[in-house]
Amino acid sequence: MTPFEFWNEYLNKTGQKADEAVYSGELCFEDSSWEGMSQLELVLDGRKTAVFTALPSFEINRELVPAGGEVYIVEDTGDEPRAIIKVKEVKILPFKDISWELARLDGENENLEDWRSKEREFFEDEADLCGFDFEDDTEIVCEIFEIIYKKSGQ
Numbered sequence: 001m002t003p004f005e006f007w008n009e010y011l012n013k014t015g016q017k018a019d020e021a022v023y024s025g026e027l028c029f030e031d032s033s034w035e036g037m038s039q040l041e042l043v044l045d046g047r048k049t050a051v052f053t054a055l056p057s058f059e060i061n062r063e064l065v066p067a068g069g070e071v072y073i074v075e076d077t078g079d080e081p082r083a084i085i086k087v088k089e090v091k092i093l094p095f096k097d098i099s100w101e102l103a104r105l106d107g108e109n110e111n112l113e114d115w116r117s118k119e120r121e122f123f124e125d126e127a128d129l130c131g132f133d134f135e136d137d138t139e140i141v142c143e144i145f146e147i148i149y150k151k152s153g154q
Contacts (some may be wrong), residue, residue: 003073006081007059010149024070028077044083048107049146054123055092056132066143068144075104084149091144095123096136104142121150 001009003026011018029039029051042048058065064085074083091102100112109115120134127134 022071026073028075038077042107050105050144053141060130082151085145086148087145089144093138095140
């Protein structure tokens, strides 16, 4: 099913009009396992309700920081639409100031120390690739989202 077909299915089942519905694009959660679950499975299961990105990545890639209210089709690694999410809120704060309350929304760790260790490694790798220095005071964009539609049968 194409994203267009999936979007139309969503509109038909929710009764929304195409010219009034928000559509921000498609995205794919990379596959990295935690207890054998992919990022996508964590999202579909409701365990992952946030994603974290270093602010310099948006700036370097000349991308806009997402905003609350944006709606995305979530695809699997084969470009098959699986769900639609809506960004509820976007927070930008230094890495060192991210609380466990916020970090736990990532759905992958048991405590803040584990989350920080894993994310620090991820952000350092991202910084090396993009050409910025990652520090504890690097600002992080946290997108908090909710699933508003799932593919039939999920």
